[in-house]
Amino acid sequence: MIESLRLLHDRITGAAPPPELLKEMTRAFEDLAVELGLYAVSEREQITGHRIDLPGRGQALVPVFTVDESDDEHVRGSVRFGRYYLGGNGAAHGGAIPLVFDEMLGRLANAGGRPISRTAYLRVDYRSITPLDRDLRAEAWFDREEGRKRFLRGAIFDGETRCAEAEGLFVALNPGQP
Numbered sequence: 729m730i731e732s733l734r735l736l737h738d739r740i741t742g743a744a745p746p747p748e749l750l751k752e753m754t755r756a757f758e759d760l761a762v763e764l765g766l767y768a769v770s771e772r773e774q775i776t777g778h779r780i781d782l783p784g785r786g787q788a789l790v791p792v793f794t795v796d797e798s799d800d801e802h803v804r805g806s807v808r809f810g811r812y813y814l815g816g817n818g819a820a821h822g823g824a825i826p827l828v829f830d831e832m833l834g835r836l837a838n839a840g841g842r843p844i845s846r847t848a849y850l851r852v853d854y855r856s857i858t859p860l861d862r863d864l865r866a867e868a869w870f871d872r873e874e875g876r877k878r879f880l881r882g883a884i885f886d887g888e889t890r891c892a893e894a895e896g897l898f899v900a901l902n903p904g905q906p
């Protein structure tokens with residue numbers, strides 16, 4: 729379902745259907761929303777975002793980061809920004825790129841049985857445009873750890889071109905901290 733939703737996001741962004749079809753589709757979306765509303769659950773019970781076995785954890789917010797290899801200190805994989813993430817002129821939106829870094833760095837920060845941490849800051853440097861519809865190489869790694877503070881870094885490449893890089897601080901939560 730989430731795969732279909734991602735495709736739909738891309739197609740909606742890239743289409744200009746005639747007004748009659750737009751009306752028809754809008755009604756169909758509204759009907760779906762009403763039907764899904766009948767099955768609303770709490771955050772704990774929801775499926776999206778909680779299925780670590782599914783691409784993108786089964787959520788449609790963040791472009792899917794596919795892991796090729798990983799250990800407790802590094803992760804290497806690929807990411808592809810579809811049309812939905814267009815900023816302008818073929819380049820990914822500057823807000824979509826930190827989404828991917830937060831996901832990659834955040835997942836790594838919490839990997840290896842470490843206690844859950846939250847992002848305290850995320851700094852992103854945009855080195856070159858990040859093109860849409862291309863498989864980009866993405867990497868994240870642990871820089872250092874100081875008590876509850878975990879400093880991680882990451883980068884996204886298009887071939888040899890460094891598109892963007894990030895540094896994040898993740899702070900391990902104290903017991904009972906939301």
Ligand SMILES: CCCCCCCC/C=C\CCCCCCCC(=O)SCCNC(=O)CCNC(=O)[C@H](O)C(C)(C)COP(=O)(O)OP(=O)(O)OC[C@H]1O[C@@H](n2cnc3c(N)ncnc32)[C@H](O)[C@@H]1OP(=O)(O)O
Pocket residue numbers: 777778780785830831834835838844845846847848849875876877897899900901902905
């Ligand atoms: C995580 C969810 C898990 C869900 C599980 C689903 C299963 C899937 C598994 C995995 C997928 C995960 C993939 C996604 C990951 C995404 C993660 C996010 O995006 S989290 C949302 C955005 N972040 C917030 O909402 C934080 C809001 N802020 C806070 O809650 C607090 O400020 C927090 C926890 C960051 C720190 O607060 P304090 O009260 O616990 O601790 P203090 O004493 O303030 O800081 C501790 C140390 O850190 C430094 N520090 C804190 N913030 C700093 C900052 N912004 N810059 C520099 N230093 C900072 C402080 O100076 C202090 O350092 P000194 O010990 O004195 O050396």
